[in-house]
Amino acid sequence: MITHPDSATLPRRALLIGDRHVESASGGTHTHVYAGTGQPTAEVPLAGAREIDEAVAAARKAAPLWAGMPRDQRRDCLIRLAGLLRENAAELTRLSVIDNGVVVATQQYGPHVAADLFLYNAGWTDKIGGEVISTWPGDALDYTLDEPYGVVAVIIPWNGPVYALGMVLAPALAAGNAIVVKPPELAPYAALRFGELCLEAGLPAGTVNIVPGGPEGGAALTSHPGIDKISFTGSGATARHILSSAQKNMTPVQLELGGKSASIVFDDADLDAFAQMGLAGIVNNAGQGCINPTRLLVQRAIYEAVLERLAATARALPVGDPTDPASVIGPVIDDRAVQRIMGMIERAKADGSRLLAGGERMGGDLAGGYFIQPTVFADVAHKSELSQCEVFGPVLAVMPFDTEEEAIALANDTEFGLAGYVWTQNLKRAHRCARALVAGNVWVNGFTGIPAAIPFGGVGQSGVGRLGGIHGLREFLRPKNIWMAMG
Numbered sequence: 358m359i360t361h362p363d364s365a366t367l368p369r370r371a372l373l374i375g376d377r378h379v380e381s382a383s384g385g386t387h388t389h390v391y392a393g394t395g396q397p398t399a400e401v402p403l404a405g406a407r408e409i410d411e412a413v414a415a416a417r418k419a420a421p422l423w424a425g426m427p428r429d430q431r432r433d434c435l436i437r438l439a440g441l442l443r444e445n446a447a448e449l450t451r452l453s454v455i456d457n458g459v460v461v462a463t464q465q466y467g468p469h470v471a472a473d474l475f476l477y478n479a480g481w482t483d484k485i486g487g488e489v490i491s492t493w494p495g496d497a498l499d500y501t502l503d504e505p506y507g508v509v510a511v512i513i514p515w516n517g518p519v520y521a522l523g524m525v526l527a528p529a530l531a532a533g534n535a536i537v538v539k540p541p542e543l544a545p546y547a548a549l550r551f552g553e554l555c556l557e558a559g560l561p562a563g564t565v566n567i568v569p570g571g572p573e574g575g576a577a578l579t580s581h582p583g584i585d586k587i588s589f590t591g592s593g594a595t596a597r598h599i600l601s602s603a604q605k606n607m608t609p610v611q612l613e614l615g616g617k618s619a620s621i622v623f624d625d626a627d628l629d630a631f632a633q634m635g636l637a638g639i640v641n642n643a644g645q646g647c648i649n650p651t652r653l654l655v656q657r658a659i660y661e662a663v664l665e666r667l668a669a670t671a672r673a674l675p676v677g678d679p680t681d682p683a684s685v686i687g688p689v690i691d692d693r694a695v696q697r698i699m700g701m702i703e704r705a706k707a708d709g710s711r712l713l714a715g716g717e718r719m720g721g722d723l724a725g726g727y728f729i730q731p732t733v734f735a736d737v738a739h740k741s742e743l744s745q746c747e748v749f750g751p752v753l754a755v756m757p758f759d760t761e762e763e764a765i766a767l768a769n770d771t772e773f774g775l776a777g778y779v780w781t782q783n784l785k786r787a788h789r790c791a792r793a794l795v796a797g798n799v800w801v802n803g804f805t806g807i808p809a810a811i812p813f814g815g816v817g818q819s820g821v822g823r824l825g826g827i828h829g830l831r832e833f834l835r836p837k838n839i840w841m842a843m844g
């Protein structure tokens with residue numbers, strides 16, 4: 358039986374605006390439900406237009422203080438925040454599990470990865486500058502200054518809130534921006550605690566405001582004239598709403614969206630190494646991860662052998678209590694997701710895909726929560742729904758290919774372009790494939806996660822812009838050019 362979280366152990370249910378906790382908000386309330394049990398945890402107040410106005414005003418007041426703070430002090434605030442994320446890692450992990458039901462074995466890394474992102478970006482704070490430009494005409498000095506935008510609206514999804522906050526807030530704050538974060542109503546708790554830690558770290562009140570909300574709060578934020586830049590992580594459908602809100606004030610937008618990333622397995626691959634990652638598409642976050650390799654393309658000579666191994670592993674995966682360190686897969690986020698995913702499974706069964714493992718909602722002790730069996734389909738038709746659309750659940754699509762050219766063509770033939778994976782021991786082929794894949798990130802013969810120093814982002818319907826590394830910092834800076842007569 359899965360234990361339901363005790364609501365007394367949740368953070369204060371209140372928006373964090375400046376240094377005030379706002380318990381009653383104009384966006385109404387949301388009954389948050391724990392995915393492990395399907396039972397409510399608490400009522401969470403949601404931001405409406407009034408609280409968005411207040412949060413933007415608090416951020417606008419804090420922005421010049423934060424941008425004007427001596428660089429070493431800004432750096433030290435971010436280093437303190439990294440320390441607090443590590444010290445509070447167990448609590449943030451616990452809250453993340455309650456937020457979205459993803460297993461503790463996965464979530465435990467979130468606060469540490471976020472801490473790394475803050476440390477990495479803290480190192481840039483005293484190196485942000487500009488450049489001197491060789492100019493015409495004549496005796497003059499021409500130079501650029503890299504300046505923060507001002508106030509950045511940050512909209513994050515529910516599937517990894519602490520990690521998502523680290524990816525965006527670390528560079529945006531290091532660049533000198535103040536922030537209004539809108540976490541989703543589906544996963545508010547870890548983000549609220551994160552906001553409290555920002556205050557504890559000594560960031561001036563209003564530098565980071567946390568206003569959980571739904572579409573109404575999100576629309577009020579993204580159309581607000583006090584917002585200078587929008588960072589959105591989520592689905593393509595919502596990105597379209599955001600782009601149409603942003604056009605009102607011509608607000609620039611950075612987008613991290615979904616994917617249907619292919620993993621190409623050639624017949625010379627080290628299959629033992631590949632086996633560690635073969636089911637990553639459904640294991641990572643119960644399949645609810647943007648960069649998951651959810652389409653597996655396997656060269657025909659090894660196709661049946663790989664299928665046999667994948668199916669046996671999938672059937673043996675420990676699915677269960679998200680708080681149990683032995684659980685590898687937990688529930689999906691909510692009942693709507695169960696209905697959507699089960700619909701896709703039923704349509705795949707009907708359209709001729711070969712079901713190798715799973716395919717059902719789970720019963721017994723897990724019946725109350727939103728658990729779906731780890732599911733593997735073989736012989737999935739390339740143009741089918743399962744091959745082309747993001748499932749965001751534990752369902753893997755496998756298909757055979759014959760030649761390298763065919764594999765690349767299949768891999769690139771979706772609307773997405775987030776990640777790509779290649780398994781081969783042929784060095785030339787590895788480089789050829791990595792270059793040919795239309796994707797923001799490619800991993801060859803392994804997977805590193807997303808370390809703080811690498812650029813991360815998509816092409817096509819997977820997004821616009823990059824987070825991570827120096828590229829992520831530049832996303833939140835804009836150059837101003839200054840020309841000065843010297844003669």
Ligand code: NAD
Pocket residue numbers: 512513514515516539540541542570571572573574575576579590591592593594595596598599613614615616646647648747749775815819820
């Ligand atoms: P979603 O698009 O439903 O919601 C994302 C956020 O947008 C939430 O905070 C939501 O409340 C908010 N929102 C909803 N309507 C809005 C509106 N009209 N205006 C402003 N904000 C609004 O996505 P989700 O279900 O939370 O997350 C899953 C999606 O996110 C998947 O497609 C996944 O691939 C993608 N994702 C991408 C990355 C990445 O880095 N590329 C990372 C994680 C998730």
